Amino acid sequence: MGKTIETDVVIIGAGPAGAGASFFLSKYGIRHIIIDKARFPRDKVCGDACSGKTALVINRANEEWLSEILNTPAEYTPSWGIKFVAPNGKSLDIPFSPHRTPETKAPGFTVTRMVFDNFLFQKINSTYNTVYENATVSNITRATDKVSVDVTTADGSEVRINAPVIIGADGDKSIVRKTFVNSGENPKAYAVGLRAYYKGVTGMHPDNFIELHFLPEVLPGYLWIFPLPNGMANVGVGLLSEIVRDKKINLREQMLHAIKTNPDISPRFANATLVDKIQGWGLPLAMDRQPLSGDRYILCGDAASLVDPFSGEGIGNALYSGMLAAMAIKEIAPERDYSSSILRKAYDDVVYKRLGDEFRISATLQRLSKYPWLFNYVVNKAYKSQSLRDTISCMFTDMDLREQLSKPSFYLKILFNK
Ligand SMILES: Cc1cc2nc3c(=O)[nH]c(=O)nc-3n(C[C@H](O)[C@H](O)[C@H](O)COP(=O)(O)OP(=O)(O)OC[C@H]3O[C@@H](n4cnc5c(N)ncnc54)[C@H](O)[C@@H]3O)c2cc1C
Known part of the structure; x- marks a missing residue:
């Protein structure tokens, strides 16, 4: 093994989850290293639709970025x-x-992931961050005081990176998840x-x-x-x-x-x-609550199974969970206690407090949407009723209203036209 580098956080994956974590770690002045096996710009199979949650995190990271996006119609469609x-x-x-x-x-936009992920990647701040693109992670090990990641960099040299905590933002086939979590798909x-x-x-x-x-x-x-x-x-x-x-x-x-x-x-x-x-x-999919972290690791985005079970939206949740991971690390950093019980409180509980209701409602909607007659019925009714259309419209911004969609009383009410 070649040289050894010490840092405060190592992130595997520079997609929306990893970039989101990096933006906020940089805001908090926390040193970190990001490793991605791809070279950017790179493609990601996706529907390319970004919701209000994506816009929200981007806006929190930097208020100018959203205008940049919305002012580039050749690449982004509002x-x-x-x-x-x-x-x-x-x-x-x-x-x-x-x-x-x-x-x-515009509350949402569409953009190819080739363009969007490269936009995020270019915004990663190099003051607090070193990026290894086109790099292969060969091994991840955990000791009582650190996590070590062995990497073959783009130029073929071997590097060991030590950090007290690792963020797994490496997508659906996460190597971080495979290393630390024993459950299958x-x-x-x-x-x-x-x-x-x-x-x-x-x-x-x-x-x-x-x-x-x-x-x-x-x-x-x-x-x-x-x-x-x-x-x-x-x-x-x-x-x-x-x-x-x-x-x-x-x-x-x-x-x-x-x-x-x-x-x-x-x-x-x-x-x-x-x-x-x-x-x-x-x-x-985020169907049920499951552990998102453990001793010295945090999982974000697809690595943490945070795709909305009804809409399939995962970009916004990846960025959002990356942001929450950085916030948890900022909170824990003074004590440097990255044990599972501390991370569960600082990260898992916060993710589920902010997104848990949404996941629960979407999981119910997904289960209900297997009934074509129910779908036909709601759309037929809404087709004829402006007020029902307005209610459904508000459901996209108002979680309390959206919750109604997952309750039988909603369907009974529209049955009797109330
Ligand atoms: C068909 C399809 C349609 C979808 N449509 C939408 C949609 O319209 N809107 C929406 O919001 N979501 C959609 N999603 C979900 C969305 O694509 C994901 O939720 C989102 O990409 C998750 O972001 P992420 O950063 O967690 O992971 P990714 O975007 O997968 O990024 C992971 C990064 O980690 C890197 N990586 C992986 N393994 C390693 C490794 N071993 N070492 C180093 N780096 C590694 C990868 O190169 C990649 O850059 C769709 C998904 C699919 C499959």
Whole structure:
């Protein structure tokens, strides 16, 4: 082994979770090293839709960054709402900001991960940080006073990095998780998704609504069409891996079949061309509470299974959990006690306090969305009722309202038109 480097925190992974942790560690003046096996810019299979939570963390990291994003229309498409298409084909347009003024900023945006993750990567502050890109982690070991990470750097040299604590922000196949957590993947809390880039899809909403098509053949998952700049669209399909396996569903065939034959979808692809090869990746879902940290390690983003079980959103939760990991480390740093009980209080409890309700509601919605009749029913009712549409619209910003969606009383109320 070559040289040994001592630092305060080592982060594995420089995607949204790792970049988010780094932004806030730098804010707090905490030295750290980030290691990523890729060289940036790099791709990540994703739907490319960023929600208000992404915007919130970016804004907290630096108030100018969001304007930079929204002022670059060649790369970012502002999104003002969501279109739900029920299994019976009926659709419902739900604006995120029903009372918007010219000053209102778009609540969400779409951007390829190639562009967005590179944007985040370039914002990592080198005053407190050293980045090893294109570097391979060969071993992670834990002693009573430190974690050691052995790395082969891009130039082939071997480095050992010692730190009192490690952040695993290395995605779905996390090596940090594999090293410290002994549980395998839970098929009930795991989805698989495919992504395809198309050029020339027509019929997009003028305000770039993202579209979720709850086709009967992929419930409780959905097919999505998300507009991107330059006439491009991110098109994909995602479904629980347990269902894919049990029903032997070929997701690729399902997606291409819908694009070719679905009466609402296929005309929009009449002149569209597939631009890249169709690629798949996993989504580890936040179905139930599970440990997110242990002695001397913290997991963030996909490594911690923090993808929203209903929407599949994981970018915002990755950035958010990265921020919370940095806050926990700042709180603990004076005592340097990175034992599991301290980290559980400073990190796990805070993550679940802030995001736990959202996860619980989304898990219930995911379970409910396997019933096509319920979906059709709500969309039919909302189609006819402006007040119900307004209620659903507010649910995107108001968690208390969103909770109603997961309760039987909500459906009884709309049954009796109350
Ligand atoms: C098909 C699909 C569609 C999706 N659509 C959306 C969507 O529209 N909106 C949304 O918000 N979320 C979506 N998600 C989820 C989202 O992509 C993830 O939740 C998000 O990327 C998690 O960020 P992360 O930083 O935790 O992990 P990643 O983005 O996976 O980043 C992990 C980083 O760690 C690095 N790394 C991995 N292993 C190592 C190692 N051994 N050594 C060093 N570095 C390593 C990788 O190179 C990578 O840069 C989708 C996911 C899929 C699969």
